Amino acid sequence: MDVFGSFALLLAFVCAAYAFAGGIFAITTRHPLLIKSARQAGIATCGLIFIGAASLEYLFFTDNFSAAYVVQHSNRDLPPFYKVAALWSGQEGSLLFWSFILSIYVLSVLLVYRNKNGELMPYVGVVLAGVQLFFLTLNNFVSSPFKALAVAGTGFVARGDGNGLTPLLQYPEMVIHPPNLYSGYTGFTIPFAFALAALLAKYPGEKWIHLTRKWTMIAWCFQSMGILLGAHWAYAVLGWGGYWGWDPVENASLLPWLTGTAFLHSVMMQEKRGMMKVWNVWLVFCTFFLCILGTFLTRSGVVSSVHAFTQSNTANWFVGFLALALGVCLAAYFKNRDYLKSENQLDSIVSRESSFLFNNLILLVSCVAVLSGTLFPVLSEWVTGNKISVGAPFFTKVNVPLGLLLLFLTGVGPLLAWRKTSAESLRRNFGWPALCGLAAGVIAFPLGFREMFSLICLMLCVFVAMTVILEFYRGARVIRSRSGAGFASSAVELTMRNTRRYGGYIVHMGMVLVFIGLSGAAFNRDVQKEMPLGATMDIGQFKLVMQGMDARPEKNYTAERAIVEVLRGGKPVMMLYPEKRRFVTNQENGTMVAIHSTLKEDLYVVYAGQENGTPVIHAFLNPLVKWIWLGGIVVVMGTLVALLPNRRSVLVLTAEAARAKATKPALAPQNAVLREGHD
């Protein structure tokens, strides 16, 4: 099967090369059969990559320990669930996984648009094939996952068992977090391909924007989910009480998310006003470059990270590809930049256009600040010879004010009118939300919410939430007055009539919940203590009592478990079982945190190990963390709503109304009932 998989990848490389070269030839000759054959080659490439990925999974499930990659990342006792995750646990497999996810997108695009956009699709096919060709080069010639296990002096051999999967990856979220993140990273290839293709083909109008909007939203949604799932994994597994450490690899995942978010906002200016064409094209390009840069940072060893793969020979390839892609984009831009001339101008600084400009500014500044902070240790060493560390406190100090500015714009932007907003409209739209925000601050301050940024964050969260709630309320009120339906069903109807707008508001509401959760971080507390049997620890309103230890042997590891009773006000609340796991094959350790999570706070208990033969418990009290995960769910729901087609309201006349219309046309609409339909 390893030969089969290897051969499938080699064939995929040949097909991708044909799709790329044949596609360019087809564009120059405009020969329909050539165009068709290039597209078919693109489809075949995807199919062959699927076979390659399936072959590697087959090697894992059949415990084929003659393959080096399987030996390194699996063992016989590894649960099947994690044998799926073993595919992307190492350098070689993760690159194949990248190709695999990209192929799903490419295949979808090639099939969905096979009979549409005939002028544009050959260009799109070439760009996509070019990206696939790069990753297939890595899969085949630089970092193949199908290498046979070789032992010095004895040639190729098969081992009895493998080294096992890294303990940190043996957690359910690790089976869904990387696929989500990779789907985000690779998904941004689609808008990149359409933007570059439109520029190369001088494709008229904003069609490429319309074509790629949903693809961008899908990629953005996956990236958001990937980031949040990663944060949750870090929170639940690493045992340090936090969810975001500003590690270079975490930062790498945030960078394209920031530019992607900027693009999703600024693209509206191009759709509505024909503005920002150059900006949008470069935002898409930069988002793609940042995806590649993130992959480079993860694999190059340029910056140290707890997440990074072993330093490998792929780093130079990524730099080369990045340079080539940048060169192509620059050449296409300078050759065809007249095509990107804006149609409209701005009428007032108090307008939605301005708010989008400032929104983009904050997102971009945050992106550049995170990027420059991540790379600063390298820069400082290069300039001064001394390495200067840039840790989490720096990123927090820089990004918190930027995040608050962005949160403010999240509330302001959607309520400003296009072109110009009157003072009366400002007062009507922002009066109540501003008042509620201030009131929340006045209430929260005496209750102890006295950390400045957290207090401002809370006030802004209330302000933004109110703007969103009022938008729904006003719209639903109008529908209710016309249809007589209940308020909730009117709100649903309102949302379904303009899914993009109201889905966007739901996403904003999700972000508000995330920010509420983040504002709690300033009030985290922790206590670490040696806890012999019967010892107690006080944290907040909880008292923890050590009730004992036990060992739980599992197939793949042995868990050493602390049994901790939680009391509140002297009354038992629950038992918590934080674990320390010792994995058999690789003799590595893992942590399983026990969390009692409520909307108010998380009681987060870690069994750290033993010191002087005594168990050590590290307990954290982290306020409002659950709001972050709830916010993530709301963000995803909002994005899904925004992806739905708009429901159209159709006036259907009752028989009586129809008769009335025949005699008195002007009275008819009063008796009309609304019927739903879809675009």
Next chain:
Amino acid sequence: MTKVRRILAATGLLAVACVPAVIFPVSAQQPNDRAHQIGAKLKCMCGGCDQSAGGCYHTGGAFSGPCDTAKGMLREIGARLNQGQSEQQILQAFEQQFGTEVFIEPPKSGFSLVAWIMPFAYLAAGTLLVVFVISRWSKRSLRQATAAAGGPAVSPEYLARARAEAERETDD
């Protein structure tokens, strides 16, 4: 909607809005001991993690807490505190021992200052650029409006385009 109902609705909304603040009666943050506070400003120099000495948790180790290096650094900070050294003196001692890399965040002096200035320089430059772009676009818009006012009558095609544009703009 009557005034009373409006006030009731607003009060209800306000009550919902204040849920996070009300359900979370915050007490002041528990101060960690002094050594941990200073340790939080220093990087754990074990080479295996990028955490601070005060917050080291050393993932994957036999002990999920400060590694031996971090513990050693915390002990040294404690010893220096007992000797009556100030925070500044302790930080300087670590800098002499490990170089500038020992600080978890760049010091606000020398070349490190660049790291702090850069984000705010981006923000300032970006804001200036956005304001410049907006004012330039607004002026151009005004010029076009003035020119149009004294120009020929609006053609039906232009009107149709304007209507289509207005429809798009009010759609979202």
